[in-house]
């Protein structure tokens with residue numbers, strides 16, 4: 001017996017966004033994103049998360065502190081999980097998942113010091129938080145809304161973990177935005 005479903009099986013069995021569920025969800029709000037706007041949002045988040053996953057993974061290997069490595073590894077796992085979630089929703093909405101990686105990765109890797117990289121990583125996570133906060137009320141698809149809400153909450157938690165890490169290194173001055 002096969003343990004995993006092939007991509008083709010998953011694609012055929014995927015749960016398509018339902019117009020009816022969109023109408024039932026928060027009926028009073030009508031200014032929802034179109035499918036095209038949702039795909040644009042999801043692909044921009046996917047590119048950012050891919051950059052984040054690679055950057056945090058690289059940082060976790062560069063750290064000489066076991067606790068820092070563990071914190072960064074956990075954040076990298078979350079970033080990777082969100083790449084998969086975003087990809088699945090893009091396919092649900094009949095879109096093509098972007099294969100690009102956000103410029104953010106090159107910007108982080110170009111920095112000299114570990115602490116500068118952590119600071120820019122924090123800015124990147126804050127960008128995602130603001131993007132999600134601005135978009136959630138315009139997502140009419142309940143399943144996508146739930147997953148993006150989870151993504152927002154996990155990013156807020158991970159930003160606190162990263163802030164604690166920077167505090168312990170004595171490099172945090174303004175939590176979340178410096």
Ligand SMILES: [Fe+2]
Nearest residue numbers: 049052079128
């Ligand atoms: Fe992220």
